[in-house]
Amino acid sequence: MLYLVALLLHCLPLAMGQYDICKSWVTTDDGPSWEFYACQPKAMRMKDYVTVRVDPAGITCGDPPERFCTHENPYLCSDECDASNPDLAHPPKLMFDSEDEGLATYWQSVTWRRYPEPLLANITLSWNKSIELTDDIVITFEYGRPTIMMLEKSLDNGRTWHPYQYYADDCMEAFSMPARRVRDLSTTSANRVLCTEEYSRWAGSKKEKTVRFEVRDRFAIFAGPDLKNMDNLYTRLESAKGLKDFFTVTDLRMRLLRPALGGTYVQRENLYKYFYAVSNIEVTGRCKCNLHANLCTFKEGSLQCECEHNTTGQDCGKCKKNFRSRSWRAGSYLPLPNGSPNACAAAGSAFGNCECYGHSNRCSYIDFLNVVTCVSCKHNTRGQHCQHCRLGFYRNSSAELDDENVCIECNCNQIGSMHDRCNETGYCECKEGATGPKCDDCLPNYYWRQGCFPNVCDDELLLCQNGGTCYQNQRCVCPVGFKGVLCQQSRCEADKKDCNGGPSMHGSLGTILLGVLALQLRGWVDL
Numbered sequence: 001m002l003y004l005v006a007l008l009l010h011c012l013p014l015a016m017g018q019y020d021i022c023k024s025w026v027t028t029d030d031g032p033s034w035e036f037y038a039c040q041p042k043a044m045r046m047k048d049y050v051t052v053r054v055d056p057a058g059i060t061c062g063d064p065p066e067r068f069c070t071h072e073n074p075y076l077c078s079d080e081c082d083a084s085n086p087d088l089a090h091p092p093k094l095m096f097d098s099e100d101e102g103l104a105t106y107w108q109s110v111t112w113r114r115y116p117e118p119l120l121a122n123i124t125l126s127w128n129k130s131i132e133l134t135d136d137i138v139i140t141f142e143y144g145r146p147t148i149m150m151l152e153k154s155l156d157n158g159r160t161w162h163p164y165q166y167y168a169d170d171c172m173e174a175f176s177m178p179a180r181r182v183r184d185l186s187t188t189s190a191n192r193v194l195c196t197e198e199y200s201r202w203a204g205s206k207k208e209k210t211v212r213f214e215v216r217d218r219f220a221i222f223a224g225p226d227l228k229n230m231d232n233l234y235t236r237l238e239s240a241k242g243l244k245d246f247f248t249v250t251d252l253r254m255r256l257l258r259p260a261l262g263g264t265y266v267q268r269e270n271l272y273k274y275f276y277a278v279s280n281i282e283v284t285g286r287c288k289c290n291l292h293a294n295l296c297t298f299k300e301g302s303l304q305c306e307c308e309h310n311t312t313g314q315d316c317g318k319c320k321k322n323f324r325s326r327s328w329r330a331g332s333y334l335p336l337p338n339g340s341p342n343a344c345a346a347a348g349s350a351f352g353n354c355e356c357y358g359h360s361n362r363c364s365y366i367d368f369l370n371v372v373t374c375v376s377c378k379h380n381t382r383g384q385h386c387q388h389c390r391l392g393f394y395r396n397s398s399a400e401l402d403d404e405n406v407c408i409e410c411n412c413n414q415i416g417s418m419h420d421r422c423n424e425t426g427y428c429e430c431k432e433g434a435t436g437p438k439c440d441d442c443l444p445n446y447y448w449r450q451g452c453f454p455n456v457c458d459d460e461l462l463l464c465q466n467g468g469t470c471y472q473n474q475r476c477v478c479p480v481g482f483k484g485v486l487c488q489q490s491r492c493e494a495d496k497k498d499c500n501g502g503p504s505m506h507g508s509l510g511t512i513l514l515g516v517l518a519l520q521l522r523g524w525v526d527l
Contacts, residue, residue: 445458
């Protein structure tokens with residue numbers, strides 16, 4: 001009976017679909033045990049778990065109330081947006097609500113009443129979790145699609161942003177890029193960022209509302225137009241550099257740069273018909289769990305992978321404690337059809353439970369010390385258990401000991417620091433006058449010139465004298481007639497000459513008086 005159950009569980013991965021099952025209980029000659037497979041969660045509507053932010057402040061209409069009109073009836077401006085009236089308000093949450101009985105509800109911006117100042121709006125979607133796109137991103141606009149917009153992505157929760165796709169009615173004019181279509185890309189350019197004109201030109205039809213980021217068309221480059229050859233897609237996702245990350249995001253941002261113009265130039269006599277209105281945003285994807293989980297649940301306000309394979313973390317991005325005998329690795333789609341789980345394993349080397357925190361795969365027994373030590377520590381670690389950082393690196397306080405990024409390079413400034421080492425908080429030892437964590441700045445009363453040097457002059461203590469001016473704290477620029485470090489010395493006194501370069505008046509007069517006195521004495525003697 002146990003054998004039949006094990007056989008059934010072993011066949012479940014093929015019965016339920018590719019990469020749906022993480023493990024099954026099987027019986028072998030060595031007894032029953034778990035057999036692991038690469039696995040991933042099912043795709044779902046990601047807009048159900050998103051938080052949205054619209055900026056700049058005041059870009060949403062209704063505060064103060066404002067009237068607007070449409071391109072179909074440009075001079076019948078009877079519609080109104082009023083944030084204080086629920087029936088007339090258009091807040092951001094309406095981009096994600098369910099629209100009953102075909103009644104469109106939408107977020108709306110202010111009108112372009114300040115033309116020619118650009119009408120700019122950013123819509124940022126955040127999941128606080130890495131997700132992998134599995135279908136097209138579809139944005140539905142009411143009252144016309146923008147003539148210029150950008151879609152951007154972030155992989156680090158909004159700290160940095162990268163362009164995802166450009167949209168314009170004239171790509172060359174708007175972004176200095178030729179217009180291209182996704183379906184014209186090749187296998188070597190499937191992750192290219194391009195500009196498209198398909199979704200920005202005025203069609204004059206109410207049905208032309210959507211703007212897409214074509215995920216399926218990019219998948220079709222490898223899997224065929226009907227996405228039937230998924231094995232080939234999985235193989236390319238695993239082997240093509242950067243392709244898997246191209247479809248991975250933590251945040252998306254739409255930058256709306258110019259509204260729909262109705263197929264004409266901007267008519268300044270009626271600016272109330274120019275605005276943005278978004279009724280729906282569809283994002284379909286799955287939680288990124290590094291092929292170590294087939295379930296993803298919403299807990300405490302964010303998505304969380306239900307990790308298998310002895311892994312843990314929001315993305316199953318590290319091994320559980322006591323399962324770190326080798327470095328963590330993401331699962332792999334290869335070899336097909338079940339992939340490689342790359343499960344974390346419990347310590348079980350020949351030398352016992354030597355803990356290397358995943359920074360070494362080998363241990364060595366030192367006989368005369370009677371200790372077991374890790375060999376060839378990686379990730380810039382050192383020590384018996386790879387628990388310390390190499391010289392020139394310091395401990396990342398936000399990372400656990402088993403994190404590959406546990407040690408951060410000091411990056412001390414070679415000119416301003418004593419050496420390339422730093423303390424446990426990342427601060428370098430600075431030379432005289434230098435300061436800052438990396439010794440790349442100067443203390444007050446010092447200036448930087450390939451190192452820190454004391455100020456010759458400043459605006460408080462070392463003042464230039466006699467009308468001199470301080471130049472970049474490095475020298476005093478003295479007026480005519482003065483010199484010295486602080487212009488403190490008169491040229492007249494120093495050179496015993498007047499300011500025009502002639503002989504000193506006092507010296508000349510003294511010489512004349514002495515001469516007259518000598519002549520008088522000579523006359524008295526002769527008498």
